[in-house]
Amino acid sequence: MSLPAKVMRDGQLEKRSSGLLQLWKKKRCVLTDEGLRLHDCKGGGGGGGGDGDASGSAWSAKAKELRFERMATVDCVEYKRGLVYFTVVMATGKEIDFRCPQDGTAWNAEIALALVRYKNLQAVRTGRNRQMFKAHLGSTGEDEEL
Template sequence: MSFPAKVMRDGQLEKRSSGLLQLWKKKRCALTEDGLRLRDCKGGGDAAAPTFAWSSKAKELRFERMATVDCVEYKRGLVYFTVVMATGKEIDFRCPQEGTAWNAEIALALVRYKNLQAVQTGRNRRLSGAHLGSTGEDEEL
């Protein structure tokens, strides 16, 4: 049984579309321990409003598929940044500059995730080596 991931931050971001015009589209976002969940905003208005509607489609950018968060630029009160996926695909975002920026929160969560994965991999290697028994390297001739 899998439990839903803890939401670390919830709010609104703008994502640049991949179409010909590359328009900025508002997305409702939830930063979790596993990645970033994006949903289309319906109805307009403030993202914090309790009547804010969600579309049925949601996109998830999982940390296991992310490589890095970079290309930070500050212009006219907005922070522009790029999430680079392991496949090389780049997804552009922007958010208001005031408060803690989304790019910093996403980057820190990604580093936390990658560190936990590295620790788990190290533990698994150590455990699998212990189960295989002695390799003979420690024995005297």
């Protein structure tokens, strides 16, 4: 059984739609140690009331997940009129555009740091696995010098 993902940040971002008009749509975003979950905003009433509580009816239960294992980088940071614009580039080359308010810690920085942390952990695991594999194969003692 796997442990639930650790939530690093929960809040609102705007994502540019991939349709013809490329409209900005509000999303509730949950940054975890495994990736970024995007929840659609339901209904027209603003986000008053609950600030991210589980029973908040303003957010859909269905989420799109952008997992770090499929992400390549966070790119294209631009600052305009109090907003930060950035792009998440997936390993397939697909680009997903976001924007958020410039105040406080920017989402792009937190996503980029979490992605780097994830990739570093993967590299360490891969290195350990290689060492264990080599140690297992080299257990005959042929390569060892005294």
